[in-house]
Amino acid sequence: MRVSTWLVWGAVAFFLVNLFGLVLAVVVNSFSVEWFGTWWPNGLTTSWYVTAWRELDLLEVLVVTVQVALAVVVLSVLIGVPTAYALARRTFPGKRLVTVLFLLPILLPPMTYGIPLATVLYKFDLAGGIAGVIIANLVPSVPFVVLTMTPFIEQIDPKIEAAARMCGARTSAVFTRVLAPLLVPGILAASILVLVRTVGMFELTFLTAGPGSQTLVVSLYEAMFSAGIRAQQAVDAMAVIYTGSMLVLLVVALRFVNPTQLVTRLKEPA
Amino acid sequence: MAERGVDRVLWLLVPGVVFVVALFAYPVLYGLQLSFQPEEGGGVLANYERFFADPYLRDTIWITLRLAVPAALINVLASIPIAYRMRGRFRGKRLLTTILVVPITLGTVLTAEGLINYLGPVGWFNKILMGIGLTDEPVRLVHNYWGVLFSLIITGFPFAFLLILSYLSGIDPTLEQAAATLGADRRRRFRYITLPLLAPGLAITFCLTFVLAFSVFPSAYLVGLPQGETRVISIAAYESAFRDTDYPLGSAIAMIMAVVMLVVVGLVLLWRSTLYRGATGGKG
Amino acid sequence: MSENFAELRIERVRREFGDHVALAELELTIKGGEFVALLGPSGCGKSTALNCLAGLLPLSGGQILVDGKRIDTLPPERRGFGMVFQNYALFPHMSVHRNVAFGLSMRGIGRAERTRRADEALRLVRLSDHAHKFPAQLSGGQQQRVAIARAIVLEPRLVLMDEPLSNLDAALRLEMRTEIRRLHQSLGLTTVYVTHDQEEALALADRLVVLRDGVVQQVGSPEEVYAHPANRYVAGFMGYRNMIPATVSDVDEEVVTVAAGRSVLHGVNRDGLTAGSAAVVAMRPSDVTVGEGENALRAEVEIVEYHGREQAVQARLPDGTALHVRTGSRLAPGDTVSLTVPADRVLVFAEEHPPGEES
Numbered sequence: 001m002r003v004s005t006w007l008v009w010g011a012v013a014f015f016l017v018n019l020f021g022l023v024l025a026v027v028v029n030s031f032s033v034e035w036f037g038t039w040w041p042n043g044l045t046t047s048w049y050v051t052a053w054r055e056l057d058l059l060e061v062l063v064v065t066v067q068v069a070l071a072v073v074v075l076s077v078l079i080g081v082p083t084a085y086a087l088a089r090r091t092f093p094g095k096r097l098v099t100v101l102f103l104l105p106i107l108l109p110p111m112t113y114g115i116p117l118a119t120v121l122y123k124f125d126l127a128g129g130i131a132g133v134i135i136a137n138l139v140p141s142v143p144f145v146v147l148t149m150t151p152f153i154e155q156i157d158p159k160i161e162a163a164a165r166m167c168g169a170r171t172s173a174v175f176t177r178v179l180a181p182l183l184v185p186g187i188l189a190a191s192i193l194v195l196v197r198t199v200g201m202f203e204l205t206f207l208t209a210g211p212g213s214q215t216l217v218v219s220l221y222e223a224m225f226s227a228g229i230r231a232q233q234a235v236d237a238m239a240v241i242y243t244g245s246m247l248v249l250l251v252v253a254l255r256f257v258n259p260t261q262l263v264t265r266l267k268e269p270a
Numbered sequence: 271m272a273e274r275g276v277d278r279v280l281w282l283l284v285p286g287v288v289f290v291v292a293l294f295a296y297p298v299l300y301g302l303q304l305s306f307q308p309e310e311g312g313g314v315l316a317n318y319e320r321f322f323a324d325p326y327l328r329d330t331i332w333i334t335l336r337l338a339v340p341a342a343l344i345n346v347l348a349s350i351p352i353a354y355r356m357r358g359r360f361r362g363k364r365l366l367t368t369i370l371v372v373p374i375t376l377g378t379v380l381t382a383e384g385l386i387n388y389l390g391p392v393g394w395f396n397k398i399l400m401g402i403g404l405t406d407e408p409v410r411l412v413h414n415y416w417g418v419l420f421s422l423i424i425t426g427f428p429f430a431f432l433l434i435l436s437y438l439s440g441i442d443p444t445l446e447q448a449a450a451t452l453g454a455d456r457r458r459r460f461r462y463i464t465l466p467l468l469a470p471g472l473a474i475t476f477c478l479t480f481v482l483a484f485s486v487f488p489s490a491y492l493v494g495l496p497q498g499e500t501r502v503i504s505i506a507a508y509e510s511a512f513r514d515t516d517y518p519l520g521s522a523i524a525m526i527m528a529v530v531m532l533v534v535v536g537l538v539l540l541w542r543s544t545l546y547r548g549a550t551g552g553k554g
Numbered sequence: 555m556s557e558n559f560a561e562l563r564i565e566r567v568r569r570e571f572g573d574h575v576a577l578a579e580l581e582l583t584i585k586g587g588e589f590v591a592l593l594g595p596s597g598c599g600k601s602t603a604l605n606c607l608a609g610l611l612p613l614s615g616g617q618i619l620v621d622g623k624r625i626d627t628l629p630p631e632r633r634g635f636g637m638v639f640q641n642y643a644l645f646p647h648m649s650v651h652r653n654v655a656f657g658l659s660m661r662g663i664g665r666a667e668r669t670r671r672a673d674e675a676l677r678l679v680r681l682s683d684h685a686h687k688f689p690a691q692l693s694g695g696q697q698q699r700v701a702i703a704r705a706i707v708l709e710p711r712l713v714l715m716d717e718p719l720s721n722l723d724a725a726l727r728l729e730m731r732t733e734i735r736r737l738h739q740s741l742g743l744t745t746v747y748v749t750h751d752q753e754e755a756l757a758l759a760d761r762l763v764v765l766r767d768g769v770v771q772q773v774g775s776p777e778e779v780y781a782h783p784a785n786r787y788v789a790g791f792m793g794y795r796n797m798i799p800a801t802v803s804d805v806d807e808e809v810v811t812v813a814a815g816r817s818v819l820h821g822v823n824r825d826g827l828t829a830g831s832a833a834v835v836a837m838r839p840s841d842v843t844v845g846e847g848e849n850a851l852r853a854e855v856e857i858v859e860y861h862g863r864e865q866a867v868q869a870r871l872p873d874g875t876a877l878h879v880r881t882g883s884r885l886a887p888g889d890t891v892s893l894t895v896p897a898d899r900v901l902v903f904a905e906e907h908p909p910g911e912e913s
Contacts, residue, residue, distance in 0.1 A: 004351070005355065008351045008352060008355060009355075011348070011352075012352055012370075015427075016369065016370075018388070018395070019372075019373065019424065021388050021394055021395065022381070022384035022385065022387075022388040022389075022424075023376070023380070023384055024388075025384055025387035025388040025393065025394060026380055026383045026384045026387055029383075029387055036392065037392040039394070039397065078285075079285045079286050079289050080286060082282035082283075082285065082286065083282060083283050083285065083286030083287070085279070085282055086279050086280055086281075086282040086283045087283070089279060090279055090280060092280060098283065098287060101287070101290050101291070101294070101295065102286070102290060104294065105290065105294045107477075107478070107481060107535075108481070108528060108531075109481050109482065109484065109485030109531070110485070111485040111487055111504045111507065111508070111524065111527065112485065112524050112525075112527050112528040112531070113294060113297060113298050113301075113524075115301065115507055115508070115511050115520050115521060115524040116297040116298055116300055116301025116302075116304070116521050116524060117293065117294075117297040117298075118511075118512075119297070119300070119301060119304065119511065119517050119520075119521065120296070120297040120300055120301075135293060138289070138293065139290075139293050139294050142286060142289055142290065143290065143294075146286060157641065157643055159639045159640075159641060159643035160643045160644075160645060160646075162608075162610050162630070162637070162639070162643065163637065163639055163643035163644075163645070163701075163704075164645070164656070165609075165610070165629070165630040165631045166608060166610075166630055166631070166635060166636060166637040166657075166705070166714075167631075167636075167656050167657030167660055167704065167708070168631045168632075168634075168657050168660040168661050168708070169631055169656070169657075169660045170629075170631055170660075173660060177656070178645055181647045182646070182647055196374075200374075200375075200377055202377075202378060202487070202488055203485075203487055203488075206488075207508075207512070217377055217378070217379070220377070220379045221378070221379055221488055221492075224379050224382065224383065224492060225491065225492070232383075235379075235383065236383050236387075239377070239379050239380040239383050240380070242377055242379070242380065243375055243376055243377060243380045246374075246375035246376075246377060247372070247375045249375070250371070250372070250374065250375050254368060254371075
């Protein structure tokens with residue numbers, strides 16, 4: 001093999017080894033009785049997970065997280081898919097403007113529009129509760145569904161809809177019998193990606209959540225930020241739970257989408 | 271009447287457009303006008319004057335750029351050779367891609383905890399460095415600039431890698447084969463065929479990873495020095511708006527943040543517009 | 555299920571896209587059981603006409619009547635037409651059988667009847683063995699046959715076919731052409747068939763409609779259009795590959811004498827030409843024979859292509875004009891030959907603006 005190839009794979013290996021060490025350090029710490037300054041902790045225990053579960057109200061946080069994530073997925077699909085259909089099938093004056101409007105919330109980092117958004121939500125008394133968290137998380141999710149579904153719908157030949165009409169199908173039948181089954185893979189892929197993004201979304205939830213409406217990421221951050229009060233091991237236990245659930249979601253997601261589709265256009269899974 | 275079919279379909283746009291206008295465009299415009307209404311009086315531009323007059327606020331721009339530009343460059347440049355070798359099919363490609371993508375699941379906090387545990391003064395990394403005699407005392411790698419940079423690389427790399435991999439897969443491999451039949455060696459095939467076709471994609475990837483890095487927030491608190499060398503612009507905006515409840519100043523800083531990003535992205539896209547951007551022959 | 559209609563009238567049907575007139579005032583009457591081909595190069599408006607007929611495109615003007623009843627206001631699903639699409643447009647998520655039965659179930663036909671009729675349609679297109687496969691598992695020709703079965707299973711009062719053979723390779727195209735003709739003969743379904751291939755149109759249709767830039771150029775039986783193209787454009791489309799500039803020297807009723815390529819030719823006056831006017835002489839390569847005789851041209855052989863029993867020869871007239879000839883004689887580049895054409899096979903048209911055919 002060529003030298004440059006060795007160098008590249010060597011660099012990848014170095015990155016991965018350190019990444020593995022980094023994750024392992026957190027996992028080991030979350031199971032350690034006490035660990036300071038040595039190669040290995042002086043005893044292993046699962047008690048920090050119990051502590052995290054009790055003291056950090058993990059159950060409540062998990063319930064909130066699931067509620068928020070599911071609501072965001074369902075609502076963003078309901079709002080986003082019809083928009084994507086219209087954008088994929090029609091040209092109209094101002095289409096570029098509409099497209100840019102849907103592109104901006106994805107391109108702009110949440111911090112820039114999150115601060116004004118949270119201000120507005122507080123003004124209308126919507127922030128501080130679970131509704132506010134859902135609304136804030138919908139802002140990037142709806143455009144995300146629109147932008148991933150538009151190319152997906154574009155690659156469904158409009159002639160197929162025409163063919164269904166020529167077979168005598170009315171609009172409702174075209175939708176339920178032909179379009180919906182063809183859209184399912186795309187909607188599934190978009191949903192799972194929105195789910196992953198929402199569970200991982202820190203900034204918008206952080207800016208709009210109040211006590212009792214924090215998702216896992218945010219309460220994790222709060223736990224670490226106030227690290228003086230909590231044992232680091234309990235925070236690590238919580239972080240392991242978070243990463244574990246994200247990993248499960250990602251593995252599920254990768255069953256439906258190709259890894260490159262996590263960030264680009266979606267196609268029907270082969 | 272003739273075009274009635276068209277109009278009916280356009281109704282489908284309504285919920286989406288209403289949503290994005292009400293919850294994205296309106297808040298942004300509201301924040302913009304709020305930024306012109308300073309809490310502490312003064313002219314319309316008082317918040318902006320204050321930002322640029324106060325070095326504690328002004329310097330956040332340079333601090334953030336100093337983190338975001340290297341992070342985005344490293345992520346893009348490191349992704350190219352890796353993605354280049356991962357085109358086509360080979361055994362274990364899916365597994366390797368998955369492993370490279372895993373950092374997406376780590377999240378800021380586990381990454382931060384990991385960096386503190388692993389790269390900290392008594393962490394394994396420093397122990398190994400000292401063990402093989404590369405250094406006599408622990409290297410400080412967290413709670414400073416480096417901690418935040420590492421965090422940005424760990425979270426940004428998968429993103430850049432996936433994007434570049436998909437851009438590369440969109441380039442028809444027979445183009446390189448054609449160049450090979452014309453006598454181009456491996457290096458020149460990359461330099462004269464693949465790289466020019468990939469460049470527009472690289473520009474986009476750089477923009478997206480830069481924007482992600484420029485808005486760095488939680489890790490600047492957790493593994494950086496939030497009141498010192500990693501006091502990034504997000505921190506300034508957040509603290510103004512929600513700690514000091516000076517919403518107008520917070521909004522003004524958010525707007526400045528957006529403008530700086532748009533300037534950098536605009537410059538990159540300006541460069542991109544000078545490149546060939548047509549079909550790349552692949553299926554993508 | 556639907557009875558054949560007596561006649562379908564297309565009256566002054568227009569379609570514009572912005573400023574572009576895709577179809578200008580189409581007038582056509584189709585009789586029940588007829589096979590009509592709309593013929594022309596891409597962009598001539600033939601597909602627009604078909605989509606207007608199907609109801610997939612709203613009309614900009616005019617009306618369509620079936621036995622006196624307006625149908626152009628009906629949505630496509632209520633016109634009772636069947637359609638075969640160029641890229642087949644099969645439902646990818648349904649088996650072949652369910653694709654074919656889809657229209658039946660849309661019409662609320664019971665399960666047993668549905669299965670029976672779908673099976674029958676698949677038997678007609680010889681796909682019974684593939685009923686439970688999915689479209690992606692079939693070859694292009696098989697997909698095409700599914701598309702045809704799906705359209706004819708409803709026994710629609712009109713079948714629309716939009717270049718159904720253009721995605722197939724040459725051998726399969728011939729086979730499917732025969733298949734379509736066989737189905738039309740056995741079922742007697744009224745058919746409108748869109749194509750850019752004159753051979754296909756001549757082989758299949760009872761009547762041809764030649765279109766150009768949205769305007770009808772000629773309507774007639776295959777024999778009429780082939781032997782008596784209405785104008786220079788239709789002639790070009792019907793295989794009159796040789797178009798030689800000429801000057802009219804004499805007119806004697808239908809016979810016109812022209813000077814072309816430094817020779818004198820007699821031909822048929824197609825445009826009411828008068829002596830002295832500029833003209834174009836149209837000849838088919840296969841009508842030109844090598845040998846001395848009446849109506850002769852001298853030329854030098856330039857390029858010879860071997861085509862089995864024949865050779866395709868490109869020769870140059872003394873004035874530099876190229877002439878295409880198909881001949882059984884063996885020629886070689888550089889030969890000087892005498893070429894003759896029967897006077898009734900030489901069509902003389904007025905030299906209007908240069909046609910943009912030759913697709």
